[in-house]
Amino acid sequence: MADRVIYAMYDDDEILKDGAKKLVAKGVKVEEVFSPFPIHGIDPIIGVEQTRLGIFAFIYGLIGLTLATTGMWFMMIIDWPMNIGGKPSFSYMENMLSFVPISFEFTVLCAAHGMAITYLIANRTLPGMKAQNPDPRTTDDKFVMEFRTSQNKQFTADELEAMVKSTGIVELEQKDI
Amino acid sequence: MHKEAAIREPLILGHKTYHDITEDVCRPIEDKAPRMWYILFGAALIIGLYGIGCILYLLGTGVGVWGLNKTIGWAWDITNFVWWVGIGHAGTLISAVLLLFRQKWRMAINRSAEAMTIFAVFMAGMFPLIHMGRLWLGYWVLPLPNHFGSLWVNFNSPLLWDVFAISTYLSVGLVFWYIGLIPDFATIRDRAKKPVSKRMYSILAFGWSGRAKHWNRFELISLVLAGLATPLVFSVHSIVSFDFATSVIPGWHTTIFPPYFVAGAVFSGFAMVQTLMLIMRKAMNLEAYIHTKHVEYMNIVIMVTGSIVGTAYITELFISWYSGVEYEAYAFVNRATGPYWWAYAAMMTCNVVSPQLMWIRKLRRSLIFTFIISIVVNIGMWFERYVIIVTSLHRDYLPSSWSMHYPSHIDIGVYLGTIGLFFVFFLLFARYFPVLALNELKTILKSSGESYKNGDAEVHPKPVPMTAEPAAKITEKVAESTKEAAKETKSEFDANSVAELMNSLGNGSAENKDDLKVISGVGPKFEETMNKIGIFSYDQVSKMTKKEYDLLDSLTKKFPGRAERDDWAGQAKKLIENR
Numbered sequence: 001m002a003d004r005v006i007y008a009m010y011d012d013d014e015i016l017k018d019g020a021k022k023l024v025a026k027g028v029k030v031e032e033v034f035s036p037f038p039i040h041g042i043d044p045i046i047g048v049e050q051t052r053l054g055i056f057a058f059i060y061g062l063i064g065l066t067l068a069t070t071g072m073w074f075m076m077i078i079d080w081p082m083n084i085g086g087k088p089s090f091s092y093m094e095n096m097l098s099f100v101p102i103s104f105e106f107t108v109l110c111a112a113h114g115m116a117i118t119y120l121i122a123n124r125t126l127p128g129m130k131a132q133n134p135d136p137r138t139t140d141d142k143f144v145m146e147f148r149t150s151q152n153k154q155f156t157a158d159e160l161e162a163m164v165k166s167t168g169i170v171e172l173e174q175k176d177i
Numbered sequence: 178m179h180k181e182a183a184i185r186e187p188l189i190l191g192h193k194t195y196h197d198i199t200e201d202v203c204r205p206i207e208d209k210a211p212r213m214w215y216i217l218f219g220a221a222l223i224i225g226l227y228g229i230g231c232i233l234y235l236l237g238t239g240v241g242v243w244g245l246n247k248t249i250g251w252a253w254d255i256t257n258f259v260w261w262v263g264i265g266h267a268g269t270l271i272s273a274v275l276l277l278f279r280q281k282w283r284m285a286i287n288r289s290a291e292a293m294t295i296f297a298v299f300m301a302g303m304f305p306l307i308h309m310g311r312l313w314l315g316y317w318v319l320p321l322p323n324h325f326g327s328l329w330v331n332f333n334s335p336l337l338w339d340v341f342a343i344s345t346y347l348s349v350g351l352v353f354w355y356i357g358l359i360p361d362f363a364t365i366r367d368r369a370k371k372p373v374s375k376r377m378y379s380i381l382a383f384g385w386s387g388r389a390k391h392w393n394r395f396e397l398i399s400l401v402l403a404g405l406a407t408p409l410v411f412s413v414h415s416i417v418s419f420d421f422a423t424s425v426i427p428g429w430h431t432t433i434f435p436p437y438f439v440a441g442a443v444f445s446g447f448a449m450v451q452t453l454m455l456i457m458r459k460a461m462n463l464e465a466y467i468h469t470k471h472v473e474y475m476n477i478v479i480m481v482t483g484s485i486v487g488t489a490y491i492t493e494l495f496i497s498w499y500s501g502v503e504y505e506a507y508a509f510v511n512r513a514t515g516p517y518w519w520a521y522a523a524m525m526t527c528n529v530v531s532p533q534l535m536w537i538r539k540l541r542r543s544l545i546f547t548f549i550i551s552i553v554v555n556i557g558m559w560f561e562r563y564v565i566i567v568t569s570l571h572r573d574y575l576p577s578s579w580s581m582h583y584p585s586h587i588d589i590g591v592y593l594g595t596i597g598l599f600f601v602f603f604l605l606f607a608r609y610f611p612v613l614a615l616n617e618l619k620t621i622l623k624s625s626g627e628s629y630k631n632g633d634a635e636v637h638p639k640p641v642p643m644t645a646e647p648a649a650k651i652t653e654k655v656a657e658s659t660k661e662a663a664k665e666t667k668s669e670f671d672a673n674s675v676a677e678l679m680n681s682l683g684n685g686s687a688e689n690k691d692d693l694k695v696i697s698g699v700g701p702k703f704e705e706t707m708n709k710i711g712i713f714s715y716d717q718v719s720k721m722t723k724k725e726y727d728l729l730d731s732l733t734k735k736f737p738g739r740a741e742r743d744d745w746a747g748q749a750k751k752l753i754e755n756r
Contacts, residue, residue, distance in 0.1 A: 036195065036364065037616040038392035051394045057401050075320060075329040084333050101338040101416055105345045108405050112349040116356060119398050120383065123391050125359065129384025136367035138387055139360070139616075141195035 004149040004157055005031075007134045008164045009142050009171040013039045016143045019167030020045045027154060028163065032146040034138040053122070057115040064110025068103045134173070142170075181624045188282055188621060190465040191743075192628035192700035195619050201697055202615040203365055205461045207374075210608055213460065218608075221600035228594005231587050232307055240310045242587045248580035249570045253588040254304045255420075256562040257595065260445070261301035262343065262417055263438075263558060266410060267446025268294025269350055272357075273406035276399065281621045282474050285466045288361075288614045289457060289606070290450045291354040296602040297449070298347045300595040305339070307591070335419035342416040346409055353402045359385045360395070361611040414442040421565065428508035428569030431496070437489035441558060444482035444528070447475050448554035455548045457607060462697070466613055469542050476541040479554065483532025486561075490529060508569055516581065517568045520560050527557020628700065675710055678728045682717040691715045695752060698743040706733055718749035 010016040017039060020030055030046040033039070043050070073092045076082070076099075081089040089095050120126055138144050147164065149157050165172065193201075235242050245252055268291040275283035306315050318340045320330050330337050362382035369375040385391070418438035421429040451472065458467040497509040512521045531553050535541040567582050606612070623629050690713040693704040710732060712718065721729070726741045 033389040034387045035389070035392065036199075036387060037360075037619045038396050039389070040620070042389055043393050046389060048389050048393055051390070051397050053394055053397050054401055057405075071320065072332050076332050080328050082328070082331065084331060087333070095333065098333040101335075101412065101419075102332060102341050104408070104412060105338070105341040108349060108409050109341075109345045112352055112402055112405050115398060115401060116352045119356070119394055123385075123394060125383035125385050125391070127380055127383055131363065131366065131379065131382065131384050131386055132388075133363075133367070133386040139364040139367045139385075140199045141619075 003177050005175045005177060006147040006149075006161060006164060007173040007175075008145045008147070008167070008169045009135065009137075009173070010145070010168065011142055011170050013037075013143055015168045016145060017042055017045065019164075019169070020145060022167060023163060026163065027152075028147065028160065029151040030145055031148050031151060034133045034135075034144040034146070036139050036141060036143075039143070051122075053115060053119060056118050057111045060114030060118075061107045061111035063114070064107040065103060067110070068106035069099075072099050072102065181630070183630060185625075186470045187627035187630050188285065188466075188470065188625040189618070190468055190627045191698050192703060193465065193622060193626055194694070194700055195622065196694070197697060197700070198613075198615050198618050198622065199364055199368070200695065201463065201465070202361075202611050202613050203368055205607075206365060206609060206611065207368070207370075211460070214604065214608060218601065218604045221597045221604060224593055224597025225601045226594075226597075228591055228597055231590035231594055232303075235307060235587055235591070236310075236312055240308065242585060244583050244585040244588050246580050246582070248573050248578045249567060249582045251570065252567050252582045253563075253584055253592060254308050256559065256566055257592050258301050258304035259417055259438075259562045259566075260559050261297045261304075261595065261599075262414065263442035263445045263562075264449045264555075265294040265297035265301060265346075265350075265446065266414060266439075266442035267450045268292070268297075269346075269353070269406050269410045270443055270446065271450070272353065273403040273410065276403040277407060280474075281625055282471050284614050284617045284621060285463075285471055286450065286454055286475075288354075288357065288610075289453065289612050291350065291357075292606045292610070293449060293453060293603065294446075295347065295350050295354060296599050296606075297446075298343065298350065299602070300599050302343055302347065303595065335416065335423050338416045339420060342413045346413045349402070349406060349409060353399075353406060356395070356398060356402070357614055357617070358610065359383055360387065360616045361614065363387065364615060365611060411439055414439045426569050427502070427504040428512070428565065431493060433489055433492060433496075437486065437493075440482045440485035440489065441528075441561060444479060444486055444532070445555055445558035447479050447482070448551040448558070451475055451479070451547055451551035452555070453603065455544055455551070457612065461607070461612065463613065465697075466618065469544070472544060472547050473542050476535045476547055476550075479550075480532045480535035480541070483528060483535075483554070487529035487532070490525065504574075508572070511572055512564060512568045515568065515572070517564065517571070520564050520568070524557055524560040524564050527553050528561060531557070674728055674732055678725060678732070679711050681725055682712065682720050684711065691752075693718070696743075696745050696748045698740065698745065703733070715749040715752045719746050719753060721746040721749075 008019075010019065013035065016033070016035075020033070020042065024030060024045055024047075033042055033046060035042075042048075069092075076089050076095065077092050083089070087095075092099070133139060134144055134146065135142060145164075147160060149155075149160065152160055155163070161172070161174070189198075243252070243254065245254075268287070271283050271290045272287040275287075306312055309315055318330060318337065320332075359382055362378050363385035366375060366378035366382045369378055415435035415438065418434035422431060422434040424430055454467055454475075455472070458464050494509055494513075497505045500506075512518075531550050534546075534550070540546050571581060572579050690708070693699050693707060693712070693715075694701060696718065699707070707713075707729075710729075721740070723741065726745075729740060
């Protein structure tokens with residue numbers, strides 16, 4: 001089926017937010033919002049869920065901690081126990097205190113890098129990727145809301161356009177895909 | 178949007194729109210570099226190359242070319258290492274700790290402070306590496322299987338903790354910095370006109386498009402990385418201090434070291450940020466974003482951390498006496514009265530006395546005074562490390578091995594070289610990277626921008642009501658209202674002043690109107706006002722002098738003195754040239 005995308009451009013984040021609120025109240029589905037900076041409070045309006053990256057970071061941190069602990073336990077206690085300054089390495093627990101700094105650093109290292117990599121992959125922002133914002137001005141001072149007719153079948157394309165137009169837009173662009 | 182108390186000083190001065198912020202930050206990148214940049218870059222590069230030459234000579238000949246001897250095994254190398262790591266503490270503190278505390282003023286300085294951090298830690302990391310002597314075996318500090326060496330690395334050693342701490346700090350700092358840079362690179366990419374720079378910034382921006390979901394993730398990752406980086410900042414310099422504190426050298430093995438080193442690091446780091454920011458804001462015309470209030474906040478941090486450092490010095494002295502350990506007591510008496518008394522005196526004046534001057538409001542808001550103090554503090558903090566390291570070592574337990582340290586020219590060359598390289602990196606950063614977190618700044622514009630706080634700028638214009646009126650009617654209405662507005666404003670201004678102003682500027686017409694908003698300091702509302710007076714083109718603006726500025730101010734009463742401060746005429750001339 002032919003699908004039509006409507007890009008509505010605003011020049012203020014608050015106007016966009018108000019517009020989104022009104023349109024969503026009428027049952028319009030907002031496909032996407034492109035903005036130069038995070039618009040606080042837009043996510044619940046257009047139905048973007050809170051990201052789960054934080055949970056991922058926690059898991060990566062745990063992996064780091066586990067790796068550091070097992071690594072140091074193997075190297076210092078099992079494989080080659082050393083008697084350093086008259087303090088022999090009999091068990092991990094006895095030597096625990098001097099392992100704390102590296103356990104901490106390695107936890108942070110894994111959590112931060114794991115999270116950053118997940119973030120880039122989840123966003124599909126990687127070196128060489130093409131920009132997908134509909135207008136270059138959306139990284140400067142313009143804000144764009146994207147609608148698709150296929151997701152708003154209860155309205156005709158003209159109805160949708162009229163509703164979008166009444167929300168204080170500055171430009172409107174349509175594309176058949 | 179958060180409302181901010183009216184008595185809080187605005188963080189962004191004058192009238193700025195979202196577009197102005199983009200312009201102000203991107204213009205230095207897109208324009209040709211000023212001559213001064215080439216001069217500074219050339220000088221830094223020469224010094225840096227000399228430093229690299231010294232390092233290569235050292236690697237070829239051996240660590241003996243430094244002025245070390247069997248008593249003083251650590252001197253300038255480790256002093257410089259600790260000094261640079263210390264400087265590298267402000268960036269992450271500003272971006273991470275202040276993010277957790279929701280301090281908005283950090284947004285103007287965090288980008289360049291973080292860049293400074295990364296470059297400083299990079300310089301710091303070089304010293305332990307070249308001190309190994311055989312740099313090509315440097316990878317042996319990693320926990321590699323036994324067949325690479327005779328055994329595993331020693332996880333009990335603070336020197337190994339240091340390897341982990343510094344490399345974690347450097348890489349996490351780099352990631353944190355880059356994640357913040359991606360949206361700003363996208364802004365530059367979308368503005369770039371030359372194909373080469375467009376390509377370069379496209380690669381750097383990773384295809385960022387600013388989708389709502391991406392911003393949602395962006396905000397969370399910034400917060401979590403800040404949460405991770407905060408304990409990291411404190412751990413790094415604590416671990417650096419363990420290098421000394423876990424030894425049995427009088428003057429080194431004190432439990433006060435970790436907090437005292439961290440405070441000292443923040444102290445010196447902020448001093449370096451001040452030095453760099455005060456130059457950068459002038460050179461790149463960023464006075465509206467980094468101004469007296471930011472400097473004052475940083476001076477308060479310098480004052481607080483400086484006081485902690487001063488208290489630590491005095492506590493150390495007291496404890497060395499109170500402990501009853503004569504070796505410890507001697508180490509401190511020797512510091513103050515021995516052959517290195519001058520280094521101790523320099524450290525005490527620079528680090529204990531100078532930050533206390535910041536209690537005086539006038540001084541901490543003075544830019545010149547701040548600049549001088551920031552340099553004094555950096556000198557003082559270098560001497561602090563020198564005092565701790567060299568004076569604790571030079572009087573050994575055996576008086577027969579007592580010695581003095583005299584730096585060789587290689588010592589000096591390597592140190593100067595790192596300063597040169599640091600500035601090479603920083604100047605490259607200032608030339609090609611957005612030096613302010615421009616997209617983050619836009620989020621605080623409406624709550625902390627001057628014109629938004631005092632009501633000069635339109636905040637949140639009410640959208641057109643939701644009734645489905647035909648578009649034609651709306652435009653009619655708009656046309657009517659502007660006509661009315663035009664009628665009103667004709668009489669709004671004093672006709673004589675308008676005539677006088679127009680006489681010297683020449684008449685303009687709405688037909689060949691230029692976009693006056695491009696001029697930094699002119700917003701859409703002010704452009705309208707200027708149009709009403711009769712100023713339409715850059716040509717007219719470029720003819721403005723002091724007299725015309727005053728006339729304009731008397732007419733508009735909007736931002737007295739602003740036109741002159743921002744040199745609108747000069748800006749307009751440039752715009753005409755670039756047309």
